[in-house]
Amino acid sequence: MYKYVKAPPGYTLKRKVKPTVVLRKTFSAILLTLGISAFTSVAYPLIYYQIALAPRLVIGELTPSVAGDKTDSMEPEREKSEPAFFPEMINTTLDYTDSTTWFPTPQTTKTPSLGYQLSIPSLGIENASVEDTHTDLKRSLIHYPGTASPGDLGNTVIFGHSVLPQFFNPESYITIFSTLHTLSKGDEIKVYSDGAEFTYTITDMYEVMPDNLTPLAQSYSARNLTLITCTPPGTYLRRLIVKAELR
Numbered sequence: 001m002y003k004y005v006k007a008p009p010g011y012t013l014k015r016k017v018k019p020t021v022v023l024r025k026t027f028s029a030i031l032l033t034l035g036i037s038a039f040t041s042v043a044y045p046l047i048y049y050q051i052a053l054a055p056r057l058v059i060g061e062l063t064p065s066v067a068g069d070k071t072d073s074m075e076p077e078r079e080k081s082e083p084a085f086f087p088e089m090i091n092t093t094l095d096y097t098d099s100t101t102w103f104p105t106p107q108t109t110k111t112p113s114l115g116y117q118l119s120i121p122s123l124g125i126e127n128a129s130v131e132d133t134h135t136d137l138k139r140s141l142i143h144y145p146g147t148a149s150p151g152d153l154g155n156t157v158i159f160g161h162s163v164l165p166q167f168f169n170p171e172s173y174i175t176i177f178s179t180l181h182t183l184s185k186g187d188e189i190k191v192y193s194d195g196a197e198f199t200y201t202i203t204d205m206y207e208v209m210p211d212n213l214t215p216l217a218q219s220y221s222a223r224n225l226t227l228i229t230c231t232p233p234g235t236y237l238r239r240l241i242v243k244a245e246l247r
Contacts, residue, residue, distance in 0.1 A: 097137045097161055097174070114143050116150055116193035118158065123179055124170045127192070130158055137161040138173055144216060150193040151246065153220045158227050164234040177229035181205075181240055189225060189244050200225045200244035207231055207238045215241045222246070 117127040118141060132143040141160045148154025160177035168178040189200040208215060215226050223246035231240035 098135050114149060114193075116143075116191060119190040119192075120183070120187070121190070122183065122187050125176060126170070128160075128170075128173075128176060130191075140173055141176070147216065147226075148218065148223070150191040150225075151196060151198045151223060153223055154218045155216070155224045155226055156191075157216055158225070160227065160229050162229040162231075162233060177227070178233060180227060180229050180242060181231060181233065183242060189227070191225070198223075199247050201247055202242060202244045204241075204243040206241050208241055210236070210239055212239070215239070 114130070114132045116130050118130050119126050119128070129140040130143050131140045132145055134140075135142060137159065138161070141158050144157035144159060147157040150156050160180070161174050162178040162180065163175050165178045165182075167175050169175045183202055183205065185202050185204070187202045189202065191198040191200065215228060225244040225246070227242040227244075229240050230236045231238050
């Protein structure tokens with residue numbers, strides 16, 4: 001004989017939950033949390049850059065300099081052929097740690113190799129090596145061939161690689177320019193070459209499209225320095241240009 005006893009008010013019958021169900025739910029929650037965290041870590045820097053930083057980086061001319069359109073003040077420092085137009089580079093199959101994929105490499109007359117150091121105190125970058133004997137941005141910063149030597153009249157152009165800013169390491173050449181966009185006008189850049197120290201002051205920061213060659217132009221009315229990296233952080237869509245002048 002069976003007897004049914006009425007449960008007291010508010011009582012709820014609890015079914016025993018199998019451990020495998022608990023494990024599946026916990027594992028799903030962990031994966032969801034990791035997925036959201038990964039997405040946020042990538043999306044947040046890009047959104048912040050576009051909202052807070054990009055508006056002050058006015059995009060420069062969207063067309064490359066025209067071959068043959070030169071003035072005396074824009075002559076190259078060393079004899080070289082005019083670069084051809086270069087397609088917009090957003091193809092992620094290209095190796096962007098090779099500086100030759102950024103801009104055309106000019107044909108220059110044979111000159112002594114350059115090697116010097118660069119420091120940006122406000123970013124914690126100290127004595128980073130700058131070379132023009134190779135194009136591997138994993139090994140050093142790259143001095144663009146045919147541009148002025150440090151301290152000389154003209155425009156010294158330096159390329160550096162960047163990734164998402166949360167991975168910035170001032171001692172790694174893969175990430176060394178990842179926080180370049182946080183610089184401001186008036187910040188200092190120091191260059192050490194042949195026993196001399198040159199202090200440059202940032203005068204301008206802006207963005208250009210990948211096929212814009214004007215940041216490479218040489219003007220001999222001043223001693224300028226140009227730093228170039230990809231932007232927004234972690235992408236190859238545009239180029240961030242940081243211009244500085246020797247004090």
